[in-house]
Amino acid sequence: MVNAGTLRPNYPLVVVDSLSVNFEHRESSIAAIEEISFEVGAGEFVSICGPSGSGKTTLLRSIAGLCELTSGEIRIHDSVGRDGAHRIGYVVQDYSSSLFPWLTAFRNVELATRASKMNKSERQSSVEEALELVGLAKVGKKYPWELSGGMQQRVAIARALASGAQLLLMDEPFASIDAHTRFELEDLVKSIALARGTTVIMVTHDIDEAVYMSNRVLGMNGTPGKIVSDYSISFPFPRSQIAVRSDPRFVAVRNALYTDLQPARGDGESAATMAQELIGFLRKQKCQFAGGREEAEKFSAGETDIKLSRVIIDSLAAIELCIWIEDSWGIEINPDDLFVFESLGQLVEMAQNQVHGTDGR
Ligand code: ADP
Ligand code: MG
Numbered sequence: 001m002v003n004a005g006t007l008r009p010n011y012p013l014v015v016v017d018s019l020s021v022n023f024e025h026r027e028s029s030i031a032a033i034e035e036i037s038f039e040v041g042a043g044e045f046v047s048i049c050g051p052s053g054s055g056k057t058t059l060l061r062s063i064a065g066l067c068e069l070t071s072g073e074i075r076i077h078d079s080v081g082r083d084g085a086h087r088i089g090y091v092v093q094d095y096s097s098s099l100f101p102w103l104t105a106f107r108n109v110e111l112a113t114r115a116s117k118m119n120k121s122e123r124q125s126s127v128e129e130a131l132e133l134v135g136l137a138k139v140g141k142k143y144p145w146e147l148s149g150g151m152q153q154r155v156a157i158a159r160a161l162a163s164g165a166q167l168l169l170m171d172e173p174f175a176s177i178d179a180h181t182r183f184e185l186e187d188l189v190k191s192i193a194l195a196r197g198t199t200v201i202m203v204t205h206d207i208d209e210a211v212y213m214s215n216r217v218l219g220m221n222g223t224p225g226k227i228v229s230d231y232s233i234s235f236p237f238p239r240s241q242i243a244v245r246s247d248p249r250f251v252a253v254r255n256a257l258y259t260d261l262q263p264a265r266g267d268g269e270s271a272a273t274m275a276q277e278l279i280g281f282l283r284k285q286k287c288q289f290a291g292g293r294e295e296a297e298k299f300s301a302g303e304t305d306i307k308l309s310r311v312i313i314d315s316l317a318a319i320e321l322c323i324w325i326e327d328s329w330g331i332e333i334n335p336d337d338l339f340v341f342e343s344l345g346q347l348v349e350m351a352q353n354q355v356h357g358t359d360g361r
Pocket of ligand 2: 056057058093
């Protein structure tokens, strides 16, 4: 953890409690996220960062009420801590499906203001302001298909801003926007959220963006996805892109997250897969068998209750195996220690325990 949070109000706006989501398809079941719990305080800007497939979109959709929960629950309170009425703005990952093609950019944005208490002219100016903010004041009359991908995404952002939502959920909102515009939009969204006191949960796979924009970054990793880290980012706002990104504290959090979000070697692999990899390697070594035929037959059948000492007959082979284990599974092991394992299966079990983090995360 890096620094205690500076912006953690007394009550949580969003509570995610032991959430798991599985996708069931006929015969199979895919566990997308497992046992996720966290709270987001009113006014916080929280980023959820993780590699592709770690369940970020599933988590965000769950918070938006767009996904059936397998277990656990999500509670969303209003700004004074009551359950119930709240408006959520949602910017989806796939901009091409998020705008209505038969409506102009202006109408698309205006749609989001319909549920608000504003009268017509207030709504009109709210839409104009939002389009102006994202640099699209001049294209209100154009249809989505007349706009570039980045511009369409900006319309989607304008729509979320115009709605006056108290809670803004954004899924990779800047992924399709060029670097320069992206920096501008990051600053813009952040400053609007600050000025309005909007609570934001933003999904991104960009670690720098997550750290730069947020009060807090949650790291997700693994299959099924879990929260693997939770960092408070204590820099005051407004932040400057250049000054913050070169600050050693920024670099420290970014590097820590980078490590947390590495796909752990062998993560998600079953013991059976790892055993097959190990046997495959040993086969390539054309190893010999001190144990005779019975052992050799078991080995060719892919069984793992074979003594390593029977397979590895010289120290060179042991060293080769240690190098392979480090390269494949990211685990350092001393050649002498190989022989404490009763069997190949035990070696795999040790490797699994290490890879799946009995290191406290
Ligand atoms: P991310 O946004 O981090 O890339 P997702 O939440 O999209 O991850 O997906 C997490 C996992 O859930 C992936 O394995 C994905 O294939 C699976 N998944 C997501 N949506 C569905 C769905 N509707 N049906 C089946 N599997 C899904
Ligand atoms: Mg996604």
